[in-house]
Amino acid sequence: MYQYKIHANLWGRIFGTFSSLEIGEDEFTIIGKDKEESKYCYDKLIDIPNFNYYLWGLQITFSFKGGEIKLFFLAKSNAKEIEHFISICTANSLKQKISKAYIEYQAFALNQYLRDSYIKRLDSSFRTLVAAYKHSEPLWNTYIGGDELKLINEITSVYPIVSHADQIRDLYEKNSLHNKDNFFCNVESNPLxxxxxxxxxxxxxxxxxxxxxxxxxxxxxxxxxxxxxxxxxxxxxxxxxxxxxxxxxxxxxxxxxxxxxxxxxxxxxxxxxxxxxxxxxxxxxxxxxxxRMTKFVEDPAKMLAWVTKWLIDYCGRHPDNLDNFINLSTVEVNPFEFESIEEYDRYVHDNEFRTLNGELVRGYQELLISNWLFKNGVEYEYEPKYTPKTRIDIGFDYKPDFKIKGTNIYIEHFGIDRIGRTRVGIDSDDYVEKLLEKIDLHEKHGTCLLQTYHFYWVEGNLETKLKGLIKAKDITLIPKSPDALFETLKKLGKIAESANNFQKCIVAIRAENLTENDISERLESFNVPNHKKYTTILQSLHQAYIYELSSQQEIxxxxxxxxxxxxxxxxxxxxxxxxxxxxxxxxxxxxxxxxxxxxxxxxxxxxxxxxxxxxxxxxxxxxxxxxxxxxxxxxxxxxxxxxxDKTFRYNNSIAETAGQFIMKNPEQYKKEVETHDKVTSPQIFLLDNSGYVNDEYADKVASIIKTIRQQDTKGKISVLSRYKYQLRSAKTTISRKYKIKGITFWTFHASKGLEADYCILIGFCSGILGFPNRRVDAKFVEALLPTLDDFPFSEERRLLYVAITRAKKKCYIVADPNSRSQFIEEFISPNYHINIASERFTEEYKKIFKCNSCSDGYYELLEGKHGKFYKCSSGFVCRSKPRVCNECGSPSIDYRNKSICNNPSCHSEKEICDKCGRPMVVRESKFGKFLGCSGYSLKEDRCENTRRL
Ligand SMILES: [Zn+2]
Ligand SMILES: [Zn+2]
Ligand SMILES: [Zn+2]
Structure with a gap:
């Protein structure tokens, strides 16, 4: 039944398409000229219908989700009453929609933390309502009114949710913090x-x-x-x-x-x-x-034994496999790829090239030559004294690379490429000249010199060339049997070493969940030489491992x-x-x-x-x-x-030093840690262990413990070290020799999550077993481990951060002044506020401030209106005024184009303007990058100096 009925007027009867509109309480019906009826419930309407009164009749617009229906040419009689009625009916349905939307808003945005996944959902529920409200605000104000009007206003004020999310969440947080205050105060022993x-x-x-x-x-x-x-x-x-x-x-x-x-x-x-x-x-x-768990998990040694057995089987399966293995068991390196002589020296220092014959050689390519000779039964001497037949003195000490035993034949391997270039750190003109002299020398004294070159290796035929040279001299090759070679590898520890590395690879492959493709890509992008060979061998090892487990139905x-x-x-x-x-x-x-x-x-x-x-x-x-x-x-x-970022464990001195140290790596998040305990003097002490004869670290530790005990008889003391072996020996000495009890000993790794009032950190020296640990895994193992940021020693840095922050009151760092850890060198700089309680290190520290223009002045830090700077203590006599190094805070001395840090372990260089002394910055123009004075953008005293990069 309907309450009202509106008919089309005269115009409508002529031009329109419908004859009447019936309006009821729950629905309205449009009746077409053909008597066709279309019924609509009010909840299909998204807005209050719009009534327009024109000269030629009434027009009503109904808005639906999909569009509008406009009715023209309606009779105007009673229209106002009808408008009122239909508006109220629609408003009632809209009110329900508003309430429903608000309930959703309440549930997802007010009564809980607004989740990202709900934002879209809320926005799409609100979109139509908000748009209609904005479109017909006066009508909504009239007909909706009351509570629902308030709600739609609130919804509109936060629409779209996606751009008001922060504000909504802030409100939620504020309310929750307030409502749950009591809970938060009491839930743990200290208020949160x-x-x-x-x-x-x-x-x-x-x-x-x-x-x-x-x-x-x-x-x-x-x-x-x-x-x-x-x-x-x-x-x-x-x-x-x-x-x-x-x-x-x-x-x-x-x-x-x-x-x-x-x-x-x-x-x-x-x-x-x-x-x-x-x-x-x-x-x-x-x-x-x-x-069912495999036996491997109870005992890592069993796993290692299995990998070893697999390797032995692998090498025995085919002669090529053995050859493959020999090639892979030494890490290939190209000396031409080093960028600095320091880098090259460090590499050679940290890696050894041991031949199958057991001797150490100087480089990878020499190793290949030695191994080839060994494999083919050619007996040789490495770096023998040159003794020509004539036995005359040649005037200098000349040692060719190899001599074939019982002959007059020598081999020299020359490190040059096709156009005569040499690796970094070697003058190529000089090198080539010496090369020619050597050839001359052999010729003069009637000895035979076989020459091989770096570029043979680059071109992949060093061994073929060598074979050709040797064969041409009628030297018989007596290739070693696979069994003999294998025994040699075993004796040299190559099998054990590789098994160890391969086991690490299995761990990495499984922890990183790598597919064969992943393995190959990782190795390739890490520039691992022979990456294809590695991929094949690792994949078959991994498959064998999986098979081993699944065939036993074990995991x-x-x-x-x-x-x-x-x-x-x-x-x-x-x-x-x-x-x-x-x-x-x-x-x-x-x-x-x-x-x-x-x-x-x-x-x-x-x-x-x-x-x-x-x-x-x-x-x-x-x-x-x-x-x-x-x-x-x-x-x-x-x-x-x-x-x-608030700690109750340690004081501000420990927080600042540890934080500054860890944040040196830009990959780490920046955090300012606020401490409950505040001290005014540094509580990290740098000590040295010199002067002790027997167990340097343990003796020093004993003396530190005595000092601590004089002031605090009960505080918990812990000794920490990077390596277990150092702890073991310190523990023995401290308890047996000094009869000190009640001290705990932790490795840096194991100390995580623990704390002590006083921590004594030992083992700070450089070298293979030093700290930071310089020993790196083989390149192919590295490649498979999770990616590491490229900041040097970043993991070791984090390790030291963990160790330092175990201390609640004081942290003592004991370092070897004769073999200096890189981390200690970093600490000895003005940027770190630590207590250098060692004469040796204090002297080092002082050297940083020694004036380099006068004989007895030291630089002192001053603050001027343009910031901090240093000034020589000789005052009037010396005018040296270094700037402050960005890296370490030491005085940085200006030369014409550059400012160089005076701290020997920093030595950071900064380009400066030779006209005005301001720092130079890298700028870009259409001709490329160049250096420009940072005074360029200044209004006064502008400097336009530029320099090529
Ligand atoms: Zn001076
Ligand atoms: Zn510096
Ligand atoms: Zn300038």
Whole structure:
């Protein structure tokens, strides 16, 4: 039934298409000229119908989601009354829509943290309403009014949500902080800090919580879980907490358990707290797959033995394999690729070229020659004294590279390319001249000189050329049998060394979850020589390993993760967690990340919160992929980010030094750590261990402990070192010789998560077993490990950060002044405020400030109106005024074009303007890059000086 009926007027009857409009309480009907009826409910309308009164009749516009219907030429009688009626009917339906929209808004944006995934959804629910409201505001004001009008106003004020998200979230945070204040004050033994509270509240789809050492990330984990259960009515079994290892999982469980009484939480309502492995194992069980662990996991030695056996089989299978293996067992290097002589020297220093014959040679190509001779049974001497037949004195000490035993034949390998160039650090003219002299010399004395060249190797035929030369001299080749060669390799330790490296590769391949293609690409992009050969051998090793496990129906730790991920992706297991929390995220591997992603993708749109400290990432060797933290957004998409930067553990001196040290690497997040404890003098002490005869470090440590004990009889003291062996010997000496008890000993790695009042860090020296550890893995192992930022020693730097921040009160660093660690050299600079309590190091420090223009002045730091600068203490006599080095804060001395830092371990150079002394900056024009004076843009005293780059 209808309340009103409007007929078409005269015009309508002639020109229109409909005859009448019937208006009821719930619907209205348009009746066509052909008697066709179209019925519409009011909830189909998105706006209040628009009535227009024209001379030729009434016009009504109805707006629907898909468009409009306009009715023309209607009779005007009673129209005002009808307009009122129909507007109220539509308004009632719109009011319901507004309420519904607002409920959604409340649920997704006011009563919870606005999640990125809800923004689109909200915007699309609001779009039509807001547009209609803006279009017909006066009508809405008249007919909707009251509460709903307020609501639509509120919705309009935050529309589109996508550009008001920050504001909405701020409001939510403010309200939550207020409402949950009591909870946050009492949930842990200390009230949570503001940042900790925010980390708990923020429940975006993805949340990154970055912590610095000692800023209470475990408290955040505990509080977050409790907040969800106690305040947000989330069920325990809807929450999954992933801990890095068993100990961490136990600690979390313990801390939650402690609080459970207070909040009346039954044990059954506890969240699932698990290690990745336990989780994977559970998923395998539920999807009915084998969880029997392989023998390899109990004992890494068994794994190594298996790899060794595989290698032996591999080499025995085919003579080519053995040859392959010999080639791969030494790392190929091209001396022409080094850019500086220092770099080359360091490489040669850190790598040894040991031949199959057992001797050390000077370079890779000499190694190839030696090995070829050895393999072919040609006996030779390396670098023999040159003794021509005539036995005359040639006037200088000449040692050719090789001599073939029992003959007059010598081999010289010349490091030049086709156009006579040499590697860096060698003058090519000089080299070529000497080369010619040598040829002359042999000719003169009737000895035979076989010559090989660097470019033979580049062109891939060094060995063929060598063979040709040797054969031409009628020397018989007696190739060694594969068995004999293999025995040689074994004796030289090559088998063991390679097995070790290959085992590391297997670990990396599985932790990074690499396919054959990935392996090949990694090796290639890392410029690993022979990358194809490596790919083939590694792939068959990996396949053999997988076969070994599957044929026994066994799995290893990686499988727990890999197979579980597969099970989820293949929907053999359905994850149902709504909240996923991951601890120690900075050490997460690619394989683990893939498992998390699968859980998130196949779950009920869960919220993922990861907690970690990119400054403390130290498990790369086990697959820890720091990039996942430092580039979190790139990997998972938009996310909330909270930085925990207040510590109650250590004081400002330790925070500043450690922070400055770690942030030297630009790849690390910037964090300013605020400390509760404030001190005015440096609490990091640099000491040296000289003067002790027996065990240098242990003796020094004993004396430091005595000093500490004089002031603090109870404080916890810990001795830390990069390597276990140093700790072992220090421990023995300290307890046996000095009878000191109650000290703990930690390696830097194992110290993570621990703390002591006083920490004594030892083992700071340079070299292969020094710190930072210079020993790098073989290039092909490196290539397969998670990518490392290219800042030098970045992982070792993080390790020292971890070690220093274990100390609550004082940190003592004991260094060897005779073999100086690069990190110690860095500390000895004005930028670091540490207490140099060593005469040797103090002298070093003083040298930085010695005036280089007068005989006894020292530079002093002054502050002028243009910033800080140095001035010589000789005052009037000396006018030297160095600038401050950007890198280390030392005086930097100006020369004509350059300013060079006076600190020998820094020596950073900066281009300066030779006209006005301002720094030069790189600028670009259409002719390319050039250096321009930074005074160019100044209004006064402008300098237009430029220089070629
Ligand atoms: Zn001076
Ligand atoms: Zn410097
Ligand atoms: Zn200038």
């Amino acid at each position: 800090t503001d940042k900790q509270r925010k980390a708990v509240i923020r429940n975006n789809d993805r949340n990154l919580v970055l912590a610095a050492a000692g800023t209470g990330k475990t408290s955040v984990m505990v509080a977050k879980v409790l907040d969800l259960i106690v305040n947000e009515d989330v069920l325990g079994n809807e929450i999954l907490v992933l801990a890095f290892n068993k100990a961490a999982a136990e600690e979390l469980k313990g801390r939650l358990f402690k609080r459970s009484d207070k909040y009346n939480i039954e044990e059954s309502a506890f969240p699932i707290i698990s290690t990745f492995h336990a989780l994977g194992r559970g998923i395998l069980k539920e999807s009915e797959q084998s969880t 290893d730790f990686d499988d727990m993760i890999l197979i579980a991920t597969k099970a989820i992706n293949e929907q053999k297991f359905r994850p149902c967690w709504k909240h996923i929390l991951v601890d120690e995220f900075q050490d997460i591997s690619n394989a683990r990340m893939k498992l998390i992603k699968a859980i998130v993708a196949k779950g009920p749109n869960p919220i993922l919160t990861v907690v970690g400290d990119d400054w403390q990432s130290i498990y790369r060797f086990a697959g820890g992929k720091l990039e996942l933290t430092t580039r979190f957004s790139e990997y998972v998409g938009s996310n909330s980010e909270t930085i925990l």
